[in-house]
Amino acid sequence: MSGAGLSARIAEAASRLLSEGSAEVVIGFEQGSIPMRATPCLVTDPSDAGRLVWNAFCANNLARYLEPGRKAAIVARGCDSRAIVELIKERRLKRSDIVVIGVPCTGMADPRAIARRFPGLRVTAVDESDGMLVIHGGPEPVSVPLDEVLHASCRLCARRNPVICDIPLGDPVAERDPGFPDVEAFASLPAEERRSRVEAEMAKCIRCYACRSACPLCTCASCFADSSQPQWVGRGAHPEDVTAFHVMRAMHLAGRCAECGACARACPTGVDLSILNRRLASDVSELFGCRAGLDENAPQPLAASSMEDSQDFMLDPGRKRE
Amino acid sequence: MTDTIHGRESLVRLLEGILAMPGVTVYAPVAEGDGAAFDRVLSASEALLDSSGAVRPPRQILAPMTETLLAMEPGGSAVDSVPAPEPTILFGARPCDARAIVFLDRVYAGGDRIDPYYAARREALTILSIGCREPRATCFCTSTRGGPLSVEGSDILLEPSGEGWIVRIITERGASLVGRAGLGSSDGRVTDPAAFPQAGAPRDLSALRGRLEQAFDDPRWEALTAKCLGCGACTFLCPSCHCFDIVDAEEDGRIVRSRIWDSCQFKTFTRQASGHDPRPTGADRYRHRLMHKFSYCLESYGMPGCVGCGRCVEACPVNLDIRLLLDAFGGER
Ligand code: SF4
Ligand code: SF4
Ligand code: SF4
Ligand code: SF4
Numbered sequence: 191m192s193g194a195g196l197s198a199r200i201a202e203a204a205s206r207l208l209s210e211g212s213a214e215v216v217i218g219f220e221q222g223s224i225p226m227r228a229t230p231c232l233v234t235d236p237s238d239a240g241r242l243v244w245n246a247f248c249a250n251n252l253a254r255y256l257e258p259g260r261k262a263a264i265v266a267r268g269c270d271s272r273a274i275v276e277l278i279k280e281r282r283l284k285r286s287d288i289v290v291i292g293v294p295c296t297g298m299a300d301p302r303a304i305a306r307r308f309p310g311l312r313v314t315a316v317d318e319s320d321g322m323l324v325i326h327g328g329p330e331p332v333s334v335p336l337d338e339v340l341h342a343s344c345r346l347c348a349r350r351n352p353v354i355c356d357i358p359l360g361d362p363v364a365e366r367d368p369g370f371p372d373v374e375a376f377a378s379l380p381a382e383e384r385r386s387r388v389e390a391e392m393a394k395c396i397r398c399y400a401c402r403s404a405c406p407l408c409t410c411a412s413c414f415a416d417s418s419q420p421q422w423v424g425r426g427a428h429p430e431d432v433t434a435f436h437v438m439r440a441m442h443l444a445g446r447c448a449e450c451g452a453c454a455r456a457c458p459t460g461v462d463l464s465i466l467n468r469r470l471a472s473d474v475s476e477l478f479g480c481r482a483g484l485d486e487n488a489p490q491p492l493a494a495s496s497m498e499d500s501q502d503f504m505l506d507p508g509r510k511r512e
Numbered sequence: 513m514t515d516t517i518h519g520r521e522s523l524v525r526l527l528e529g530i531l532a533m534p535g536v537t538v539y540a541p542v543a544e545g546d547g548a549a550f551d552r553v554l555s556a557s558e559a560l561l562d563s564s565g566a567v568r569p570p571r572q573i574l575a576p577m578t579e580t581l582l583a584m585e586p587g588g589s590a591v592d593s594v595p596a597p598e599p600t601i602l603f604g605a606r607p608c609d610a611r612a613i614v615f616l617d618r619v620y621a622g623g624d625r626i627d628p629y630y631a632a633r634r635e636a637l638t639i640l641s642i643g644c645r646e647p648r649a650t651c652f653c654t655s656t657r658g659g660p661l662s663v664e665g666s667d668i669l670l671e672p673s674g675e676g677w678i679v680r681i682i683t684e685r686g687a688s689l690v691g692r693a694g695l696g697s698s699d700g701r702v703t704d705p706a707a708f709p710q711a712g713a714p715r716d717l718s719a720l721r722g723r724l725e726q727a728f729d730d731p732r733w734e735a736l737t738a739k740c741l742g743c744g745a746c747t748f749l750c751p752s753c754h755c756f757d758i759v760d761a762e763e764d765g766r767i768v769r770s771r772i773w774d775s776c777q778f779k780t781f782t783r784q785a786s787g788h789d790p791r792p793t794g795a796d797r798y799r800h801r802l803m804h805k806f807s808y809c810l811e812s813y814g815m816p817g818c819v820g821c822g823r824c825v826e827a828c829p830v831n832l833d834i835r836l837l838l839d840a841f842g843g844e845r
Contacts, residue, residue, distance in 0.1 A: 223835070397748075403743035456741075
């Protein structure tokens with residue numbers, strides 16, 4: 191179904207849910223203020239439901255806006271739903287508080303990829319039809335297949351249809367989980383190359399925490415990065431502090447990261463450290479046989495215990511770790 | 513002697529001429545991933561002269577993200593770290609960037625207290641701006657009393673004209689740079705601003721200020737800022753934001769006191785030791801940012817704390833557009 195068709199159905203569902211009182215707020219997207227941007231939209235009045243849209247520029251993970259104890263309906267594609275699943279498993283949210291308006295997803299377009307594809311073009315508007323983007327702004331409109339300008343996280347997406355869903359809209363799309371080709375490619379690089387790539391990303395970081403703030407799973411009420419007593423990590427721009435922040439954030443998300451890419455998309459200076467999260471996701475998948483967000487009923491690997499644990503110090507409280 | 517720069521090659525030659533001057537540091541926009549930042553350049557080929565401005569503002573040249581203020585040696589003696597930079601040229605600032613530096617001057621060095629760290633860097637700085645031929649969708653400098661040809665803050669403005677630029681000398685410092693770089697000036701010949709694109713509609717900032725002050729308790733702040741994430745993207749990308757924190761840390765056996773950027777949008781910013789926070793909600797913090805820029809700064813510094821560069825509009829991960837908030841609270845109603 192086209193974006194326009196889905197937009198109308200989202201608006202319809204939102205208006206109904208708000209009118210009948212099944213939700214206090216509907217979390218979706220509306221048209222942004224600049225080209226190639228949709229923007230999160232929190233609708234509380236049914237008469238505003240018409241603002242909701244669905245298009246290829248819905249870049250944020252909307253699960254970020256769910257709050258404990260607030261009855262909310264949320265427009266969710268695969269990645270939003272994966273985050274919701276994790277939040278429910280962590281008991282941050284109650285399933286019964288959330289109405290999932292499920293949308294299938296063919297991936298989101300990356301404005302930076304569009305800029306690389308059409309250097310110098312001042313984009314004024316983009317139309318979508320049948321998997322093609324028609325881009326306006328030059329003397330003539332130009333077009334490009336959506337598939338060729340996707341965000342990296344969308345190219346690598348493991349579940350494009352919502353994992354949990356109450357109100358399914360649109361026809362499900364075919365799944366195409368590609369595994370971890372990025373992680374494998376990165377691991378095959380020489381150590382110096384890996385180091386220099388990660389350092390080059392970190393060098394762009396201005397410690398604005400947009401990554402953390404946009405992340406649906408960065409839910410700690412007080413973040414280690416903000417703590418001054420004790421101070422776990424220095425707050426300035428020294429490379430070792432920037433590194434510590436990013437590595438600690440990645441570790442805190444091990445087995446929890448929904449691999450949505452919202453952090454990389456939020457970054458104003460284009461820092462993309464998703465390789466850290468993806469590497470951890472791939473390790474967790476290998477070691478524990480599970481992947482965040484994909485299964486409502488699977489235990490969270492780092493919050494579960496098993497009598498078969500290969501590390502027996504975990505099981506015998508009396509035994510000292512060597 | 514010429515007074516017009518014809519085309520891109522001549523602009524490159526001008527930058528080469530400046531780079532060839534002995535004992536100067538030159539900053540220009542350079543590529544950073546898909547974006548751009550002002551950084552030190554050693555050759556003209558590093559500079560992004562065709563970019564429509566850098567993603568990251570030039571303020572870190574004057575107020576670095578992290579700077580050492582003083583260090584305490586093990587014996588207890590303190591060493592001040594006031595910098596002594598060599599002459600520095602900022603090449604290719606936008607007119608809004610230059611205007612933001614006028615604002616920073618008022619903050620750091622405008623009153624009876626002068627910040628010595630800022631002042632030392634500022635004293636060494638000459639600003640060569642390039643006027644904007646084609647404002648971007650996010651630009652609104654004209655709405656903040658600036659404009660794509662504004663000269664405020666620039667020592668030299670290269671004013672777009674046809675395929676090239678007219679060299680306008682604004683200050684003595686600019687004249688001296690033009691002399692040393694082997695350029696002439698064109699004081700008499702300027703582009704007709706009326707024939708030039710504006711970026712955003714002009715706004716009556718005094719009226720806007722009054723309306724904003726009246727809207728302080730408006731219940732709409734909450735809903736209109738509900739999507740704000742409380743990150744620091746808008747403030748850290750802003751060329752005129754300047755809030756900082758001061759931290760002490762041990763580094764190699766010394767105690768180092770540093771100044772680091774801080775943001776009024778962080779939820780720790782106004783939290784007090786008692787736990788009380790005078791701006792406890794995201795809406796309070798967003799309102800503060802807007803009021804600071806368009807009300808308090810007008811009062812304290814005689815100019816808005818926003819130059820309309822549009823960086824925050826571009827940078828905001830949720831596209832919370834400051835212009836829409838100005839329309840909602842400060843527009844004609
Ligand atoms: S969003 Fe980007 S610049 Fe900001 S803290 Fe995260 S990585 Fe650093
Ligand atoms: S760390 Fe990044 S990719 Fe993982 S859940 Fe958070 S925003 Fe999404
Ligand atoms: S508030 Fe936004 S538009 Fe205004 S100067 Fe700062 S970054 Fe630029
Ligand atoms: S307005 Fe945007 S950039 Fe600024 S704090 Fe809110 S979410 Fe972050």
